[in-house]
Amino acid sequence: MIIIDVDKITIDQLPQDEDDYYEYKSSLTPDDKLKDKLQKAVSGFANSGGGFFIAGINDKTGEVDGGISLQIGRQSRRDWVDIVVSQIEPKPKYSVKLLDDVDGRGFLKEAHAVLIVAIEESTIGPHMAADNRYYIRNGAHTVPARHYIVEAIRAKRFSTNPKLSHVFRLKPGYEQVLQLGIVAITNAPAVNVILSLFPLPKLLKARAQDFPIKLPLIDQNNPFFFDVSLYFESEESFGRDVKLNIEYDDLLQNHYVQELVIGIESTPPILIGNPNKEIIGALNSIEKALLKLSLRANNSLNDTD
The missing domain is CATH 2.60.40 (Immunoglobulin-like)
Known part of the structure; x- marks a missing residue:
């Protein structure tokens, strides 16, 4: 999978329906349940080629249904995500965006946004969620991985070619x-x-x-x-x-x-x-001085000619 630069994602780039690479959670999902879903999805996507976990979009309609709060008490939503993902072992590479422009695709409440967590494809798996289980993607769903799948993922990390x-x-x-x-x-x-x-x-x-x-x-x-x-x-x-x-x-x-x-x-x-900055400034001054000397030398040669 090719991970899109999360900073450049807009609402129109998100598909209407969930699939292997996109999982949606409604804005009505409580934070404790959202935490559990996010951890399982991070494990599943990291073990299955990467993907996007998106909270604030209804998985039935594909429309933004209010968004999720930017703050949880005194904690920012981004910090909350970092703490949740840090419980995955080993922690995969990921990036976060809080999308505050839905361009008519549903609605956002004040101080709310669509949360996008992009999980990169990993070669250091398998990745275990906080419940001590391993997950994979099965179509539009995140499901526990069977033992032989976990062993295949573990073997894969040693067969990837170095470059x-x-x-x-x-x-x-x-x-x-x-x-x-x-x-x-x-x-x-x-x-x-x-x-x-x-x-x-x-x-x-x-x-x-x-x-x-x-x-x-x-x-x-x-x-x-x-x-x-x-x-x-x-x-x-x-x-x-x-x-x-x-x-x-x-x-x-x-x-x-x-x-x-x-x-x-x-x-x-x-x-x-x-x-x-001091070194760069000094080098720039030297370069300018050398340029002036070069120009003077060329002018002297021309005058001689």
């Missing part, structure tokens, strides 16, 4: 330094990772004896970043056509090889963390 990719970033706290990172884009870990670059960037030639780099593990919690250049000279120092070779195994000892041609021009760096 690595690369990213350039400005080094946190030292934004004048460019780093190359190897990151996991699936939940499956890559083990026995071997990393090589050819040709080696200028900054790394003095460390040629360290290549290929061997790492025991790369996963989503443990990416690998290393310095490759100063940012202001990155295109010249790193180059545009560097071959990146990554070899690794999965937990079942299957072997993978990725060969990529990377370069600064094709992959601009991202900035991780809060930028240091």
Whole structure:
């Protein structure tokens, strides 16, 4: 399933009827019952490809029937959702939106909204609800999973193929330094990772004896970043056509090889963390000063000619 960016969801994107990926609960559902339904749905969707739990829409008519309150006592509805979902083991990835514009599809009461909880497809299941049971989606319903289904979900987490990719970033706290990172884009870990670059960037030639780099593990919690250049000279120092070779195994000892041609021009760096405004300001001033010197030099050459 492709999870829609929950921040961009509008009422017209929601289907009229429930299905495998959408579960509706009426605004009349008491909060204690809504909590129970939400926990079971989060378990079910996480174990079954992801989906949306939506409170404030009548499951019979598909119309907004008043919405649910934005506050529960002194607690916000969003905080309430976070506490409810945190009781799922392990907690899956999810996002929340409180939709306050129903565009004529039913009605909303004051200080009420349609609650949308988007649960992402998971590869770290099975996910257990607070009642110590596992759930799956069966059509438009969330139902307890039988033992063999739970075991199949558990086995799936070890059979997902790991996938690595690369990213350039400005080094946190030292934004004048460019780093190359190897990151996991699936939940499956890559083990026995071997990393090589050819040709080696200028900054790394003095460390040629360290290549290929061997790492025991790369996963989503443990990416690998290393310095490759100063940012202001990155295109010249790193180059545009560097071959990146990554070899690794999965937990079942299957072997993978990725060969990529990377370069600064094709992959601009991202900035991780809060930028240091003083450093950025200083670099901008230096860049402007160098530009002025370059212009003066060109003018001098033209005058000489």
